[in-house]
Amino acid sequence: MAAFSIHIQGQVQGVGFRPLVLLYAVRYGISGWVSNGVNGVQILAVGSPAKIAEFYNAILQQPPQRAIITRSVFKEIPVPHPVPAQFNIAESKSEGVPNLLITPDLGMCAKCRGELQNYHNRRYRYPFTTCTQCGPRYSIMYALPYDRESTAMHPFAMCARCRSEYNNTRNRRFYSQTNSCPICAISLYLTNAAGSILQSGASAAIEQAVQCLQNGQIVAVKGIGGFLLLTDATQPEAVNRLRQRKNRPSKPFALLYPNLSALRLDARVSAAEAAAFLSIESPVVLVNLLPTPNSKLAAAAVAPNLGKIGAMQPYTPLLALISEQIQVPLVATSANTSGSPIIYQNETAWNELGHIADVFLCNNRNIVIPQDDSVLQFTTAGKRRIFLRRSRGFAPTLLPPLPHAESFSGLAMGAHMKSAFAFQHAGNTYLSQYLGNLESWEAQQTYRLTLQHLKTMLNAQPGTIYTDLHPDYFATRTGIEIAAQSNAATVAVQHHEAHFAAVLAENGYANPNPPKEPVLGVILDGTGLGTDGQVWGGELLAYRAGKFERMGHLSYFPVLLGNKMAREPRLCALSLLYSHTETAQQLLQSKFSAVEWPYYLRLLAAGNLLQTSSAGRLFDAVGCLLGLGDLMSYEGQNAMYAEAIAARYAHGRRLPATCRYKVVFTPSGCADVQQLVAAIAADVLNGVQPELIAFHFHLWWCHWVKHVAGLHGFRTVAFSGGVFQNALLADLMEKMTRKHHIQPLFHRLLSPNDEGIAYGQLAYPLLTGNFTA
Template identity: 35%
Template sequence: MTLRRLCLTLQGAVQGVGFRPFVYRLAINLDLKGWVNNSAQGVEIEVEGPTHLLNSFLGQLKNDLPPRAVIEMIECTDDAPIGYTSFEIRPSTEGSSTALLLPDIATCADCLREIFDPCDRRYRYPFTNCTNCGPRYSIIQSLPYDRHNATMRHFKMCPDCQSEYTDPLSRRFHAQPNACPICGPQVELWNEEGQLEEGWQDEPIQHAAEAIRQGKILAVKGLGGFHLMVDARNQAAVERLRERKHRPDKPFALMYPSLKRVRHDCEILEVEAELLRSHTAPIVLLKRKQKNSVRVDPENNIAEAVAPGYPHLGIMLPYTPLHHLLMADLDFPVVATSGNPSGVPICFNERQTPQDLKGLADLYLIHNRPILSPSDDSIIQVINNQPQILRRARGYAPLPISPSPIQNSKLSSPPTILAVGAHLKNTIALSLGDRIFLSPHLGDLGTVQSLKRFQKTIRDFLQIYDCQPDIIACDAHPDYASTQAAHTFAQEWQVPVIPVQHHYAHVLACIAEHPLERAALGIAWDGSGYGLDGTLWGGEFLRITTSGFERVGYLRPFQLPGGEKAIQEPRRAALGLLYSCFGEAIEQKQLAPMQAFSPQSLKLLYTMLDRHINTPMTSSVGRLFDAIASLTNKVQISSYEGQAAAALESALTGFETEEHYPVQISSTLPLIVDWRPMLNAILEDIAVGLDAGLISSKFHNTLVEIIVNVSHRVGESYVVLTGGCFQNRYLSERTSKRLREENFQPYWHQQIPTNDGGIALGQVMSIKRSHRSSINIQDVLSDPQPLPPRTSSCV
């Protein structure tokens, strides 16, 4: 009988998912000889046997994978057999790291059964896990993913756990966080001073549950950091949390004990239910049931202070054994918001947290398993019956994305690229070969603490993947903290920094998710980004080609009195919009934004507008949303980013109409969308007392028709929707519907955030495109040339 030897290298999600015992069992069942191990590149296999059995091995290897495993690539060579006499799992080998670093995984069904089984040795143990679930990214220091490279190295396994860990037939074979009540991490309940009090040693989770029932605020250390938890039915307790956290309006996320309880309060599509139950266990934005809906227990309604005035709730299910045990003891929903003071990153070190959260939490449910890489909860909504990630963090990051070959560099040795992202909703990206590794959501870079977390994440990524960048990509805005950090790192490593225009990066981030093989029209609408002409862009129509982009249209610019201050005050955006339309005549108008200022402040703002003092010009659709929200008196001063736009979207619920307002569009490229006819019509509707919901509906529809009209005139059949404005579910769904009706092919974000959380990916794609087409990067950033004039029309 002729024997062969196959030498395999596999890349993908093949470490920390039970892949080696799967290979071991497969080889043993087929009576094949050889070995398998983890390497810094993935998994390596040598297997010997007859041809027909090797073919069967390869078929089952590809088709019968463990639940969390994904094979992205298999390299296979055929060689002469060397006479292996058994099949074994060999120790891991070190080297240059290209293996996937997996995200943390929610508790699997098998582990869940064990923690609620009184006869199991892990009964009520809050750190139960196996190769199908548990921490990954949050505890790993370097690759390959082995216990000595993770924070679990501090916990020596007892004989029973060690036996599981070394048994290839156990689902805990080389489960790196494997532990039990005898040898593993432990939970404690601390008072507000961070001290263990007498009587709390036994059943700390039950004592914590009782504290929540009493209306207290509990800080809970989870997988990637702390949550602040409070009874979601207790209006006074939720209001107290808002006051302490200085978060007056932004909706809180909720954790429910079960999907059944979620259905009690929300309408759930099947795709949304699948997301809630999935191993990624994100926060899912769900539509609330109307107050007149039939409820099983009307007295258990969610407190109004959880999400005041909003038709959706952000909901997740328990995703660690600790959460499952706590929620089972409570059996009612709780607020589960990030454990941090406003403006700083999530807390994750139990020794430091009582000081960081002093005055915020009443009690601390902590554990002693160290977190190396903190991570917030991911947030998802469903658009057109498909998931759209709004915040990519726990459960998803740092998994990479591999753009299609047409989008990737065709160089044999593509450069290693570090992209540092934007200033708000920051993420970073690291491009190695054909993969782009994306960090979890890092948040806004407006504080010293958040900037330190950002810098540490960069250094940790480079350490894990054992590399140094050849190029650093950053935003074109010179004052972004991320841009300034890019130049500091570049000096340290002696590498070039390449700026990428903000909205171009937005469009490329979306294109990276889709195999687009031709030019496309990118519609990038957001709050603001640094434009090539020195103004603040944000209402952009960009034609994307293989070599760059050209600005083929934009919203008519208007003034923003106070510059950045206008971002927090929609009333300022409204004044700027009105002044850009009516000039000094606005002083005679008595509208909601004017009434929101004192006479002295209003006079000063009029002077600023008249003399163009600190009133930068913007084409931002995000600021247009702010202005309309102010004019309809929905929001005058925002307490969080995007509040005005969210209020307008909420207002149109129940007022949907097919009507829209007129606008004027110029006759030549770049097309200028003149909003002044729309503004006049809105003011007429306000004057006759039209409901703000109807005004909002007509306003949204107008934006949709602008997109359809411009798409026709630009003439590209592929239309890419990106930027923070397309977090708006109504705007996204209606736009994509209308585009399809007009025979366009719309694309929108699904796996990468449409907001600034996708900017780092777009920055990488810009550099990869410049290398692919062998052009100078400055060509990508050059001013677009106008195209021949087209016929004008109105919407």
């Protein structure tokens, strides 16, 4: 007889780990115990050495489906006295240094879905059905280790039958912390905006909510990460009413489809897209809309001018019940007022959404940490996954972790518009969910709450704090504040270097023996403060021998009225076309009032404006010239429209060898965008088809990159920045680089947009060797 102590780390809590260990112990005749701690799962195994080895192997080789084991320690210890008679689950331990991956929220598993629809099952139509393999986790967690007492399930006492499932080793709900049923139910009720109950009782409340939807009303539903606003997507008046009330004139809405076959009535869905749609993470997946949707989907109201829709499956039992009953696609968009983060408390919902939602489907379980739905898409040719938002289902765990020393503790604050922070602690890397635009006060509060929550759960004091170079960003100021309180060092990382660092680290360049090959970084986005004080955004950076260097960029053009330019593509077009006076007049003057036009010309003539090399603003300008919009109601609108028409042109065509627009270089080696815009403007004036112009404009970027890579002999090129949410551009870049035997590096786990900045900031010291351990 021997005894072994086994310690397992990683994503091992909230995934049914202890129950499975107990099953294996019984199978291999092992006695002892298993328990959750703040640093993983601890096991005492007593039995014959051969059986213990088999037991250990089974745990490592066949862990629970959702578990991720990052480390395990197996060591012999003296046989305890008395020898344990059997194997059991011991009380969790909360002492020690927290070191755990936090399990993200999981969608609904197939078994729970089946029970929901099975009339003979006791959870038939119970809207909070879960098991050890599914349901909320991160969003209901107050503290570690993961036990019912430290979650929002704490106030709900299990009934006798749930308790017996919980204690039954052979039950799927053995040790399921989110266990509940219609007897010991989380209550669901329908209210008006005053919070008065209109209908209680799950079935009746759902029934009435569905009736409201059928009548074209707007229903706010409390889900896993926060409230969603639902309305019938086949009724254009309903969708337009939601647009009006939400003050959201044209930004596309996500859709909830009853199932994959219903989605296939309206969209072309590839195998990869279908797999993502059905996955336990259940993100919103962008798919190509059919020319005539078969469900009567009001496509023009849901996603104007895009040719794509974002669709997700009902990932909670409640959404499944609603969806199943109504059978049509529903708009399902985060409930917030424009620009603010998702609302997640009943009282806030009643107060803030009273003018938007007609009724509220609430429940009495708290959401601890709010999260939006994740959004992703796949490129057409390369079948590459692009994250547009990494949130519910994915956050806050990130694997593989950055290879910092275990003793290293760092906090990276991220950027501004698409905020997220990253934490390195005890050898694990955490990346928060998307936390929204930090211009808004509410977003700032959610950012602070989420950061404080994770810091407290991990009991972590970061030794170094990484921020953006921009001193006025809320995230930067918060980082400096935290550093001052805790005596930590701060390091400012330039925005585009952080983007580049993120894609490099994701591709192994931060690992102990990184590839030696120098890399050209193509970093295209809207805004980031440069080291010369200008607004960078169309950048070619080199990474070699642990150093970043700016190799080239788009030629500078004047910034007109700061942030206003980011909302008004007509200002971008004017700034870029200004030196071609006659063309500017012909194409743009009509887009301005008689007061505005001379005013902007005077500003430009004065010539003392901040300069930008923004790729995002160039996309905006070209979109404006193509007639896609002079003013934008959401970020990236013109770029998305330009991508849509270019993709239409590209469909079924081979990659042309030449581009209609020559890459012209300025004497200082920048790509001359004033020339490019003038050539595009000339085509517009000559009546060239906008689809063709948009396509060659996409191609132009590839030729720029090819030229610079060739000139400096780069064999590897990395792509990052918000512009690479553009699936067509990613595909063209991939084709172009491969054709010239250049290896392309893309993001895989992170979004190319500013949500990935924090991760890049955290990877920065590994890539540059500037270590503060």
